[in-house]
Amino acid sequence: MARVPTSKDVARVAGVSQSTVSYVMSGKRPISERTRRLVEDAMEQLLYQPHAGARALASQRTNIIAVVHPVLAGLGVGGILPFIDEIAAGARARDHDVLLVTADEGSAGLRRVSGRALCDAMVVMEVKSRDERAAVAPSLAQPVLFIGLPEEALAQGSPVHCIDFDFEGGARLLVRELVASASQEVVVVGWGPEVVERDVNYVPRFRRAAEAEAAAAGAPLRWLEVSRDSASIRAALDEVGVDGPGRSLPGLLLADNVGETVSALLGRGVRPGRDLDVVALCTDAEAEAMPVPVTAVSQQPRDVSRHAVEWLFRLLDDPSAPGEVRLVPATLARRQSVRPAP
Amino acid sequence: MARVPTSKDVARVAGVSQSTVSYVMSGKRPISERTRRLVEDAMEQLLYQPHAGARALASQRTNIIAVVHPVLAGLGVGGILPFIDEIAAGARARDHDVLLVTADEGSAGLRRVSGRALCDAMVVMEVKSRDERAAVAPSLAQPVLFIGLPEEALAQGSPVHCIDFDFEGGARLLVRELVASASQEVVVVGWGPEVVERDVNYVPRFRRAAEAEAAAAGAPLRWLEVSRDSASIRAALDEVGVDGPGRSLPGLLLADNVGETVSALLGRGVRPGRDLDVVALCTDAEAEAMPVPVTAVSQQPRDVSRHAVEWLFRLLDDPSAPGEVRLVPATLARRQSVRPAP
DNA sequence: GATGTCCGTCGATGCGCTTCGTCGATGCGC
DNA sequence: GCGCATCGACGAAGCGCATCGACGGACATC
Numbered sequence: 187m188a189r190v191p192t193s194k195d196v197a198r199v200a201g202v203s204q205s206t207v208s209y210v211m212s213g214k215r216p217i218s219e220r221t222r223r224l225v226e227d228a229m230e231q232l233l234y235q236p237h238a239g240a241r242a243l244a245s246q247r248t249n250i251i252a253v254v255h256p257v258l259a260g261l262g263v264g265g266i267l268p269f270i271d272e273i274a275a276g277a278r279a280r281d282h283d284v285l286l287v288t289a290d291e292g293s294a295g296l297r298r299v300s301g302r303a304l305c306d307a308m309v310v311m312e313v314k315s316r317d318e319r320a321a322v323a324p325s326l327a328q329p330v331l332f333i334g335l336p337e338e339a340l341a342q343g344s345p346v347h348c349i350d351f352d353f354e355g356g357a358r359l360l361v362r363e364l365v366a367s368a369s370q371e372v373v374v375v376g377w378g379p380e381v382v383e384r385d386v387n388y389v390p391r392f393r394r395a396a397e398a399e400a401a402a403a404g405a406p407l408r409w410l411e412v413s414r415d416s417a418s419i420r421a422a423l424d425e426v427g428v429d430g431p432g433r434s435l436p437g438l439l440l441a442d443n444v445g446e447t448v449s450a451l452l453g454r455g456v457r458p459g460r461d462l463d464v465v466a467l468c469t470d471a472e473a474e475a476m477p478v479p480v481t482a483v484s485q486q487p488r489d490v491s492r493h494a495v496e497w498l499f500r501l502l503d504d505p506s507a508p509g510e511v512r513l514v515p516a517t518l519a520r521r522q523s524v525r526p527a528p
Numbered sequence: 529m530a531r532v533p534t535s536k537d538v539a540r541v542a543g544v545s546q547s548t549v550s551y552v553m554s555g556k557r558p559i560s561e562r563t564r565r566l567v568e569d570a571m572e573q574l575l576y577q578p579h580a581g582a583r584a585l586a587s588q589r590t591n592i593i594a595v596v597h598p599v600l601a602g603l604g605v606g607g608i609l610p611f612i613d614e615i616a617a618g619a620r621a622r623d624h625d626v627l628l629v630t631a632d633e634g635s636a637g638l639r640r641v642s643g644r645a646l647c648d649a650m651v652v653m654e655v656k657s658r659d660e661r662a663a664v665a666p667s668l669a670q671p672v673l674f675i676g677l678p679e680e681a682l683a684q685g686s687p688v689h690c691i692d693f694d695f696e697g698g699a700r701l702l703v704r705e706l707v708a709s710a711s712q713e714v715v716v717v718g719w720g721p722e723v724v725e726r727d728v729n730y731v732p733r734f735r736r737a738a739e740a741e742a743a744a745a746g747a748p749l750r751w752l753e754v755s756r757d758s759a760s761i762r763a764a765l766d767e768v769g770v771d772g773p774g775r776s777l778p779g780l781l782l783a784d785n786v787g788e789t790v791s792a793l794l795g796r797g798v799r800p801g802r803d804l805d806v807v808a809l810c811t812d813a814e815a816e817a818m819p820v821p822v823t824a825v826s827q828q829p830r831d832v833s834r835h836a837v838e839w840l841f842r843l844l845d846d847p848s849a850p851g852e853v854r855l856v857p858a859t860l861a862r863r864q865s866v867r868p869a870p
Numbered sequence: 871g872a873t874g875t876c877c878g879t880c881g882a883t884g885c886g887c888t889t890c891g892t893c894g895a896t897g898c899g900c
Numbered sequence: 901g902c903g904c905a906t907c908g909a910c911g912a913a914g915c916g917c918a919t920c921g922a923c924g925g926a927c928a929t930c
Contacts, residue, residue, distance in 0.1 A: 190643070190669065192886055203910045208888055215889095218908060235643030239584030240886035243915050248581065253628070257613065267609060271599065274630045283646065284628040286595070288616045301532070301577030304625065327532065415817035449791035453819075475757040477795075534916055545880045550918055557919095560878060582916035585885050874929080880922085888915085896907080 191232040200228035211236065242303065251277045251498065252285045252305035254295065254319075256312035266311055268487040269333065273309060276495030282306070293322040300326040307498050309333060313348075314385040320346050324509075329501035331494055334387045335511060345509040347501065349494050353388045354395035356483040356516035360439050360465045361399040361407070363481060367463045367524050369437025371406045372396075373426045377442045378413035392441060392467070408436075412443055419443055419450050428462070430455055435462035440480075444468045448476050448523075458523035465524060479521035490514050533574040542570035553578065584645065593619045593840065594627045594647035596637065596661075598654035608653055610829040611675065615651060618837030624648070635664040642668040649840050651675060655690075656727040662688050666851075671843035673836055676729045677853060687851040689843065691836050695730045696737035698825040698858035702781050702807045703741040703749070705823060709805045709866050711779025713748045714738075715768045719784045720755035734783060734809070750778075754785055761785055761792050770804070772797055777804035782822075786810045790818050790865075800865035807866060821863035832856050 197204040202221060209215040210225040217225075228234070242248045253273055255266055274284045285305055287295050289312065296319055299305055306328055310319055313334030320338035323330035324345040332339065332348040339346040364372050374396060377389050393409060400407035412422045428435055428451065435456070440447050444466045451458060458464035458478045466473060466482040473482040493514060501507055535553075539546040544563060551557040552567040559567075570576070584590045595615055597608055616626045627647055629637050631654065638661055641647055648670055652661055655676030662680040665672035666687040674681065674690045681688040706714050716738060719731050735751060742749035754764045770777055770793065777798070782789050786808045793800060800806035800820045808815060808824040815824040835856060843849055 190645075194886075204887085205889080205911075206909060209909085212888075216908065221909075233643070235640065237585065237886050238644040238646045239581045239590065240915090241888080242581030243579065243585050243885090243917085244887040244889080246888095246915080250627075257617075265607070265609070267607070270628070271630070274628055275599075278630065278633070283641075285592075286612070286616055286626040286628045288613070288620065291620070298577065299625075301575070302580040303532075304580045416819040420819075445788070446791070449788070449795070450819075453791065453794050477758040477762075477792075536916075546917080547881075547919075548879060551879085554918075558878065563878075579916050582885090583918080585887085586916075586918040588885080588918095872930095875927085877924105877926085879924085881920105882922105883918105883920085885918090886915105888913105890913085891911095893910080894908095896905105898903105898905080900902090 190237075191234045193234070193236065195232055196225060196228045196234050199232060200224040246303075248303060248306050249282045250285050250305040251282050251495075252287050252299050252308040254287045254289055254308060254310040257288050257290045266487075269311060269491045272488045272491035273495055276492060280495075280499055293319045296322050296326060296330070300328050307331070307502055309494060309498065313387050315387045315390060316385065317387070329498065329505050331498050331501065333490060333494060335391065336387060339509065339511055343509070347497070347507075347509055349490060349497060349512045350388065350514070351485040351487075351490050352513040352516045353392040353485070355513070356467060356485065357392045357395035358399045359483055359516055359518045360467065361396050361403070361405075363465050363518060363520075363524060364437035364439060364463050365400070365403040365405045366527055367437065368528050369405070369463045370434065371408070371436040372400050372439055373436045374407065374409045374439045374441055375412050375419075375422060375443060375447055376409050377411065378418065379411050380413060381442070382411060396439065412447075414443060414446075416446060416450065419446050423447075423450060423454070428454065428456060431457070431461040437463040437465070440464065440466040440468070442467075444472060444480065444482075445476060448478065448480065452477055459525060463524045465518075470519060473519065473521060478523050480523040481519065481521045483516050483518050485516075486514060532579075533576045535576070535578065537574055538567060538570045538576050541574060542566040588645075590645060590648050591624045592627050592647040593624050593837075594629050594641050594650040596629045596631055596650060596652040599630050599632045608829075611653060611833045614830045614833035615837055618834060622837075622841055635661045638664050638668060638672070642670050649673070649844055651836060651840065655729050657729045657732060658727065659729070671840065671847050673840050673843065675832060675836060677733065678729060681851065681853055685851070689839070689849075689851055691832060691839060691854045692730065692856070693827040693829075693832050694855040694858045695734040695827070697855070698809060698827065699734045699737035700741045701825055701858055701860045702809065703738050703745070703747075705807050705860060705862075705866060706779035706781060706805050707742070707745040707747045709779065709869055711747070711805045712776065713750070713778040714742050714781055715778040716749065716751045716781045716783055717754050717761075717764060717785060717789055718751050719753065720760065721753050722755060723784070724753060738781065754789075756785055756788075758788060758792065761788050765789075765792060765796070770796065770798060773799070773803040779805040779807070782806065782808040782810070784809075786814060786822065786824075787818060790820065790822065794819055801867060805866045807860075812861060815861065815863060820865050822865040823861065823863045825858050825860050827858075828856060 193207045194204050197207045207225055210217050210222055277284050287299055308330045310332045313332050313336050317336035320336035334350050335348050339348045410422045412418050466480045468482050470484045473480045535549045536546050539549045549567055552559050552564055619626050629641055650672045652674045655674045655678050659678035662678035676692050677690050681690045739749055752764045754760050808822045810824050812826045815822045
């Protein structure tokens with residue numbers, strides 16, 4: 187069996203020393219054009235690939251980014267795949283790989299991955315409001331970036347780095363859109379108890395902002411926790427009296443179950459944009475794929491991830507940067523689910 | 529700044545040699561109870577964690593499983609998160625971690641991850657019918673397991689290891705269920721062109737088996753390619769004349785867009801299980817969350833993944849095992865979307 | 871009490887790479 | 901023509917761990 191070639195083999199074939207091979211790869215010292223050519227030819231000929239473990243051992247750099255992802259993925263907003271996908275792409279573009287860590291290990295997972303030197307930096311997804319990991323992160327040797335806002339991060343001078351979509355701003359935009367139309371009342375079809383119980387940080391953030399905005403506008407707001415099955419959705423619509431066109435219907439803010447709820451409305455003969463106003467928090471693709479395209483705020487997972495990766499690599503260069511919270515601004519895309527203002 | 533403790537530090541604190549520390553961790557040589565205690569106490573005191581890179585270098589084992597996942601995840605059946613999730617869980621249960629490799633690197637990605645010794649084994653997801661990666665896999669130093677069946681795997685004596693859900697069997701069960709009911713004709717709401725173009729291997733497998741089964745039963749079968757937006761779904765229903773209850777309606781086999789299509793049917797006043805027969809390929813959770821619970825075959829991503837991980841670790845012990853194709857059997861769960869046989 | 875066996879521990883070596891100090895060769899100024 | 905700076909390449913020393921051979925002591929055997 188042919189041995190895997192090492193940099194020593196490359197050096198021998200190229201007729202140079204092994205350290206020269208290393209400098210060709212890293213570019214950390216000047217190499218003459220002639221030598222570089224020799225070495226690169228030898229690499230190609232041998233199909234050389236540097237050994238990641240050896241490199242990590244010698245250089246203290248793994249070229250790996252760890253991503254801590256929720257276990258019961260699929261609950262919550264939109265799904266986490268676009269996040270991961272975008273992070274992976276950003277990492278690869280910078281010659282890094284992605285290590286997936288499941289969140290069920292909790293803060294012990296962070297300690298493990300950090301202590302074993304499995305990565306150079308970490309991204310933690312689906313942060314909880316009270317998240318033990320936020321307390322552990324600053325003590326680790328690698329920079330950690332949270333997607334979401336744990337309580338710890340809100341204190342002045344907190345060393346935690348956080349980024350997230352501006353759920354507060356999104357909530358305000360959506361409520362404002364409803365009250366600006368004919369809606370006298372706002373009903374939020376919110377996340378189900380199974381999501382709320384998980385203490386996902388953006389649920390209360392969204393809720394508080396929505397309620398504050400409604401209060402400021404003098405519009406009553408009802409918040410419903412609706413699970414992901416059609417029975418719950420039907421029950422919710424019954425509860426707020428959306429059982430057919432006719433009487434004055436409340437404005438609906440769909441924070442979750444967007445597609446299902448719109449279908450349920452149409453099934454009752456109630457048409458968004460004609461019989462009532464509907465706005466949603468969802469991706470643009472979802473909003474446009476519906477029978478009635480829905481006026482919506484997109485939480486833009488890809489934008490958040492892209493920004494996150496960029497920031498993370500900056501933190502790698504300057505690990506001592508102070509804690510900071512960054513929000514990706516919300517924008518509203520108007521479609522056909524809201525009636526023109528009276 | 530406190531240095532990260534090494535096994536040498538542990539040895540010093542415990543008053544033993546460094547090799548003894550190593551043997552305590554690996555258990556590859558007998559250690560007295562007393563010494564083990566000393567070493568474990570020292571580890572705890574120092575919060576010692578072995579350096580993954582160093583370990584990989586010395587032992588030729590990374591304790592990492594690479595998962596190659598599709599880029600445009602979310603297309604296709606059900607989503608790939610349950611797969612990844614389950615693989616990650618299985619890997620962690622065996623003290624391994626998961627490295628995420630995006631499929632857009634193609635076979636070069638396999639070569640890179642293999643050659644750099646970034647993992648001990650690999651799982652490749654969303655295999656194409658003609659998949660260059662199947663040809664590369666056998667030449668790698670690490671075992672590779674495909675989830676899905678590339679053409680190469682079907683040849684006698686192929687060295688490729690494959691596992692997948694039995695889409696053929698599932699297709700047969702679903703078609704049989706429809707023809708056993710009152711349905712004179714079968715209409716398949718299949719994957720949209722954007723999925724078909726990606727040459728995902730299970731689409732033709734499912735289709736061929738469905739067509740063969742229908743032919744055997746003497747029932748005409750129409751196959752529609754339907755995209756993931758409500759306009760396409762409506763167009764498809766129009767095309768096959770499902771515009772309201774009344775005349776004799778075909779049996780519907782929903783291979784994709786299950787929820788949306790059922791909603792669309794109800795919106796037209798057509799009720800599965802009353803006005804026509806509907807069966808679907810989807811998860812049990814989806815099938816049950818619908819307004820009318822749907823008789824369905826679940827592709828059981830978690831079963832497939834669990835089996836895959838188990839097999840993969842067996843391959844790690846015996847890398848010379850011959851190529852093999854394994855299918856996870858399909859089962860049909862009857863619900864309320866099919867009328868009783870006449 | 872001498873011999874043999876086995877158990878538990880130690881020291882040394884090497885995995886493949888990065889990096890630091892060094893040194894020869896080359897080109898320049900005077 | 902000589903000295904000096906500069907560029908480019910080299911050699912050696914680790915990085916932290918696993919592993920192999922060796923070895924010392926405890927115990928049993930005759």
